[in-house]
Amino acid sequence: xxDHSQSSPGAPTRAPGVLVRTQGVTxxxxxxxxxxxxxxxxxxxxxxxxxxxxGPDLAAAGVFTLNKIKAAPVxxxxxxxxxxxxxxxxxxxxxxxxxxGAPGFQDTHRTAExxxxxxxxxxxxxxxxxxxxxxxxxxxxxxxxxxxxxxxxEVVHELAGGIxxxxxxxYAIMTTDTRPKQAAIHHExxxxxxxxxxxxGMLAPSLATMLCVVTTDAVxxxxxxxxxxxxxxxxxxxxxxxxxxxxxxxxxxLLASGASGIEATQEELDxxxxxxxxxxxxxxxxxxxxVTKRIIVRVGGAESERDALVAARTIAxxxxxxxxxxxSDPNWGRVLAAVGIAPVALDPDRIVVSFNGSPxxxxxxxxxxxxxxxxxxxxxxxxxxxGVGSASASIRTTDLSHAYVEENSxxxx
Amino acid sequence: xxDHSQSSPGAPTRAPGVLVRTQGVTxxxxxxxxxxxxxxxxxxxxxxxxxxxxGPDLAAAGVFTLNKIKAAPVxxxxxxxxxxxxxxxxxxxxxxxxxxGAPGFQDTHRTAExxxxxxxxxxxxxxxxxxxxxxxxxxxxxxxxxxxxxxxxEVVHELAGGIxxxxxxxYAIMTTDTRPKQAAIHHExxxxxxxxxxxxGMLAPSLATMLCVVTTDAVxxxxxxxxxxxxxxxxxxxxxxxxxxxxxxxxxxLLASGASGIEATQEELDxxxxxxxxxxxxxxxxxxxxVTKRIIVRVGGAESERDALVAARTIAxxxxxxxxxxxSDPNWGRVLAAVGIAPVALDPDRIVVSFNGSPxxxxxxxxxxxxxxxxxxxxxxxxxxxGVGSASASIRTTDLSHAYVEENSxxxx
Numbered sequence: 001x002x003d004h005s006q007s008s009p010g011a012p013t014r015a016p017g018v019l020v021r022t023q024g025v026t027x028x029x030x031x032x033x034x035x036x037x038x039x040x041x042x043x044x045x046x047x048x049x050x051x052x053x054x055g056p057d058l059a060a061a062g063v064f065t066l067n068k069i070k071a072a073p074v075x076x077x078x079x080x081x082x083x084x085x086x087x088x089x090x091x092x093x094x095x096x097x098x099x100x101g102a103p104g105f106q107d108t109h110r111t112a113e114x115x116x117x118x119x120x121x122x123x124x125x126x127x128x129x130x131x132x133x134x135x136x137x138x139x140x141x142x143x144x145x146x147x148x149x150x151x152x153x154e155v156v157h158e159l160a161g162g163i164x165x166x167x168x169x170x171y172a173i174m175t176t177d178t179r180p181k182q183a184a185i186h187h188e189x190x191x192x193x194x195x196x197x198x199x200x201g202m203l204a205p206s207l208a209t210m211l212c213v214v215t216t217d218a219v220x221x222x223x224x225x226x227x228x229x230x231x232x233x234x235x236x237x238x239x240x241x242x243x244x245x246x247x248x249x250x251x252x253x254l255l256a257s258g259a260s261g262i263e264a265t266q267e268e269l270d271x272x273x274x275x276x277x278x279x280x281x282x283x284x285x286x287x288x289x290x291v292t293k294r295i296i297v298r299v300g301g302a303e304s305e306r307d308a309l310v311a312a313r314t315i316a317x318x319x320x321x322x323x324x325x326x327x328s329d330p331n332w333g334r335v336l337a338a339v340g341i342a343p344v345a346l347d348p349d350r351i352v353v354s355f356n357g358s359p360x361x362x363x364x365x366x367x368x369x370x371x372x373x374x375x376x377x378x379x380x381x382x383x384x385x386x387g388v389g390s391a392s393a394s395i396r397t398t399d400l401s402h403a404y405v406e407e408n409s410x411x412x413x
Numbered sequence: 414x415x416d417h418s419q420s421s422p423g424a425p426t427r428a429p430g431v432l433v434r435t436q437g438v439t440x441x442x443x444x445x446x447x448x449x450x451x452x453x454x455x456x457x458x459x460x461x462x463x464x465x466x467x468g469p470d471l472a473a474a475g476v477f478t479l480n481k482i483k484a485a486p487v488x489x490x491x492x493x494x495x496x497x498x499x500x501x502x503x504x505x506x507x508x509x510x511x512x513x514g515a516p517g518f519q520d521t522h523r524t525a526e527x528x529x530x531x532x533x534x535x536x537x538x539x540x541x542x543x544x545x546x547x548x549x550x551x552x553x554x555x556x557x558x559x560x561x562x563x564x565x566x567e568v569v570h571e572l573a574g575g576i577x578x579x580x581x582x583x584y585a586i587m588t589t590d591t592r593p594k595q596a597a598i599h600h601e602x603x604x605x606x607x608x609x610x611x612x613x614g615m616l617a618p619s620l621a622t623m624l625c626v627v628t629t630d631a632v633x634x635x636x637x638x639x640x641x642x643x644x645x646x647x648x649x650x651x652x653x654x655x656x657x658x659x660x661x662x663x664x665x666x667l668l669a670s671g672a673s674g675i676e677a678t679q680e681e682l683d684x685x686x687x688x689x690x691x692x693x694x695x696x697x698x699x700x701x702x703x704v705t706k707r708i709i710v711r712v713g714g715a716e717s718e719r720d721a722l723v724a725a726r727t728i729a730x731x732x733x734x735x736x737x738x739x740x741s742d743p744n745w746g747r748v749l750a751a752v753g754i755a756p757v758a759l760d761p762d763r764i765v766v767s768f769n770g771s772p773x774x775x776x777x778x779x780x781x782x783x784x785x786x787x788x789x790x791x792x793x794x795x796x797x798x799x800g801v802g803s804a805s806a807s808i809r810t811t812d813l814s815h816a817y818v819e820e821n822s823x824x825x826x
Contacts, residue, residue, distance in 0.1 A: 065777040068761050101778045139746025140779040145582030243732040246754050319656040327822030333552025340482030341659050365514040409740030
């Protein structure tokens with residue numbers, strides 16, 4: 001169980017039930033999942049994942065990258081989701097299928113068609129229009145479609161309920177992730193929400209780069225799911241910013257089976273989906289490429305939540321702040337220089353900065369001992385007060401380390 | 414002499430005369446300069462610089478950081494410049510005097526007063542209101558005023574015309590710079606423009622972090638100088654972006670002595686000041702902290718120059734693009750992912766990307782051999798066509814290297 005009052009940079013909601021990280025998409029009744037190795041990744045390992053909703057409901061919602069350059073599977077899944085229904089989600093690592101033009105879009109379409117016919121052969125009647133596709137990996141190359149289609153056939157055979165199916169799927173979507181990310185909530189009213197996510201670099205603004213599938217067995221309409229998902233991503237993934245980059249493939253999906261037979265209120269659903277997304281966001285931060293510090297930047301004293309968020313994001317993206325924190329250096333002057341550039345209202349003579357709860361700068365001037373604050377631990381909280389209001393917001397970020405540079409200058413799969 | 418058609422990311426103006434890098438602020442008649450060691454830097458070395466205008470004119474203009482958190486010397490010099498007159502500029506490395514509150518402002522005031530009285534003692538009648546002050550170094554600490562004032566006294570004694578005075582001053586403003594930056598143009602009409610600059614990290618958007626003093630012996634009014642300086646900085650320093658950070662101390666000053674007795678037209682002045690600033694910007698890029706690649710990002714096919722500039726800056730700031738180029742990796746997909754986030758008009762299916770003149774992506778898809786383009790040389794040009802118009806603009810930037818991380822995580826003086 002996670003202490004949400006500590007980890008959440010968003011609303012300090014408490015998880016409305018027990019939150020566990022050992023279960024994911026199959027913790028909600030009515031879902032089966034699997035992961036197989038189709039040979040898409042140079043390194044080997046599971047690379048095709050499948051999540052199937054066995055109903056009785058097929059309600060679904062999705063949010064997608066705001067990047068103008070959208071990968072083929074994003075264009076496909078956005079189109080499919082206009083119906084508010086999803087039978088299944090197929091995901092692959094080992095290739096993003098982005099910047100692949102019309103042929104790449106046809107590859108995605110073919111993948112959905114092949115999955116629909118394979119599922120239908122096995123007794124789950126469905127069409128390509130009920131299937132979302134997600135891809136992650138290097139931008140710019142076509143996928144080896146013989147391997148993808150073989151993997152799709154195989155992953156249908158492997159479909160399983162219970163914990164193992166969801167865990168295999170969570171492994172199959174990893175790229176430079178070092179571990180799978182899952183979270184699930186068993187609501188006290190008898191329904192469940194479970195999710196899995198991947199993402200380790202290119203994590204940013206409007207949707208940290210990532211694929212994420214969340215499931216629930218509550219009875220909920222597509223509209224309710226859409227509201228819950230937008231609320232949750234705005235408070236969680238949108239407030240994770242590792243390197244300011246937003247990928248071409250970001251996708252977060254929410255599927256409801258209604259298998260519990262229990263109706264959740266909008267408020268209950270919002271809280272449970274947020275709790276799962278927030279915990280997954282925390283796991284994404286902790287496993288970001290090259291991370292050596294887990295950093296929460298909390299800005300208060302702002303005129304509006306929007307100002308607080310912009311200021312926190314500006315600090316979280318500043319290379320000089322990030323390198324200083326990598327070096328455990330309480331260089332608060334860089335925090336002031338960074339926030340001074342944010343397009344927000346602030347009082348330049350009334351800024352307060354604290355590191356891990358110790359004030360290092362008051363009224364925009366250093367305090368005695370400020371340069372001796374110990375930042376050697378992995379977790380660092382940077383708190384900044386703008387001195388002009390009472391709104392606040394937080395961003396999760398990481399440091400800028402040698403390992404980040406190494407991983408991203410050598411990255412090729 | 415520099416080939417400006419190659420190096421300038423701004424207007425492809427040709428230098429209106431011979432451009433040399435061996436002379437700086439004292440290449441214009443009527444200026445004397447010096448640099449001394451006052452003991453402000455832990456490492457030792459020259460750390461107090463002085464540039465004095467001996468007239469007959471004292472016209473001047475300045476542009477300053479847009480950071481809301483402004484160092485004391487910036488606040489002081491902005492105020493002084495409202496008169497359009499400057500007798501002298503005193504600059505120190507070894508401390509930014511930023512985030513030092515009212516006491517820090519008094520330190521700046523005292524420095525100007527002390528310089529005015531020392532210059533007056535030596536026969537150059539002046540007041541503090543004709544003296545600009547610039548500081549660079551760590552943010553947040555008070556300057557050791559006994560050393561600063563001692564240095565001011567000494568630097569007045571050392572004042573010299575000729576090349577050596579300007580060169581000493583250029584050395585005295587260095588921090589993590591590895592070499593002094595100077596440039597001068599001898600205009601064919603008989604007047605001169607010379608300049609010096611420092612800046613190696615925290616180089617960014619609206620004014621790359623830096624101190625820069627430019628002098629001319631042309632006859633020009635404060636208004637003319639103001640126009641020439643704003644034109645030049647917009648085309649040069651504002652298009653240099655090493656790490657997206659903008660300092661609290663950025664200052665660029667332009668002083669005219671009128672000592673040549675020759676009036677320059679606005680157009681001539683604009684071109685000469687731009688040529689000097691552009692060359693200094695090129696030197697700043699080449700000596701940026703941790704640089705291993707000198708990168709020009711040129712965006713064309715844009716709806717407006719503003720769009721082209723925003724797109725180029727977005728690419729130039731992208732950590733994943735910068736780490737890929739550090740690794741000499743022609744990972745064009747990251748360029749597309751980066752530009753797709755820029756708030757500009759573009760055709761997502763018609764983007765063209767070239768590395769060093771070789772097209773690697775056409776119509777938003779990779780071309781054969783794209784991943785084999787050789788980027789092992791130090792200079793890299795990234796050209797991107799947005800496919801929607803005919804406007805273009807360029808940004809100078811650098812890679813994100815291990816050395817950048819090292820220098821900035823250990824930086825403390």
